[in-house]
Amino acid sequence: MKKIKRSGRLVDMTYFLIQRPHQLVSLSYFSERYQSAKSSISEDLTIVKEIFESQGIGSLLTTAGASGGVKYVPMVNEQEGRQLVKELCEKLEDKERLLPGGYLYMMDILGRPKHLNEIGRLFAAVFSQQKIDAVMTVAMKGIPLAYAIASHLDVPVSIVRRDHRVTEGSMVSINYVSGSAKRIQTMSLARRSLPEGSNVLIVDDFMKAGGTARGMMDLLAEFKANVVGIGVLVEAQDVEERLVDDYVSIARLAEVNQKENRVQAVPGNFLDKLKEVTQK
Known part of the structure; x- marks a missing residue:
């Protein structure tokens, strides 16, 4: 995928996670997918997490370490x-x-x-x-x-x-x-x-x-x-x-x-x- 702006990343990242509940996705995968630094990906995920939780869509669980990543867990408020x-x-x-x-x-x-x-x-x-x-x-x-x-x-x-x-x-x-x-x-x-x-x-x-x-x-x-x-x-x-x-x-x-x-x-x-x- 070619490099896209943050607004585009947020839309694609949200759709990607919602389509893959309970799957652990590494930051490296997102970094390569969007050709962006991991620090930028982390900031994006923070925004997505805040929206998910404020709207009752679900939550993002983060796992640290080399084999870590982020996982979307569907929820209902x-x-x-x-x-x-x-x-x-x-x-x-x-x-x-x-x-x-x-x-x-x-x-x-x-x-x-x-x-x-x-x-x-x-x-x-x-x-x-x-x-x-x-x-x-x-x-x-x-x-x-x-x-x-x-x-x-x-x-x-x-x-x-x-x-x-x-x-x-x-x-x-x-x-x-x-x-x-x-x-x-x-x-x-x-x-x-x-x-x-x-x-x-x-x-x-x-x-x-x-x-x-x-x-x-x-x-x-x-x-x-x-x-x-x-x-x-x-x-x-x-x-x-x-x-x-x-x-x-x-x-x-x-x-x-x-x-x-x-x-x-x-x-x-x-x-x-x-x-x-x-x-x-």
Whole structure:
């Protein structure tokens, strides 16, 4: 790249970092990219850091030493987080999405890249201080959500299936009890999709009793993996027994009245978790 003015460097540097979250980029790389002295690059990064943090976009972490550099960590400030959660709750309260059994139609949310990108950033922010090697979910509806989160964490996605596929090679399978239906079901994960000892973030689009999340935790034990967190887009509130305790939910269904065709959605515990992260 030919030598450009500071204004051009700041624009290109900002775009470069946002496209590569959680990747360590050396000052030498930027120095060569812009044909500028490292002292100038350091000044540029200070400006970018101030803008990122003042606007709640994220933060730049600097690592010293020969192998050091700078890393962009996506974040969400409390005001923006509260607004995004409010908008999601309002979408969920659309009575047209109510399905038999108290479920909600959510593919209009999971199918819109803009909504998913915002939701992915919310989860990435609240889990930003965790060491995460992979995001895991169960096919099918959880897949777009998992990829949205993984893109902001810069980690791969491991997809658990309820059937065996010859194209995925050797599989590890377990039986688990569905938390809501109390049925014995099977879930499987390809052996080569997740290295042993990985730190994994479990993701689910909807949770009632948490049987699916509990099953994924048991499956991860077969890989000697560590569960660093559980992220749930929407959780049901009226549940007799929850099979998982520690999780982060964006929204909670406070009321689902099929007779009156009414849904009331309220914020989950996400905002409390976000506050804990930003205050550290």
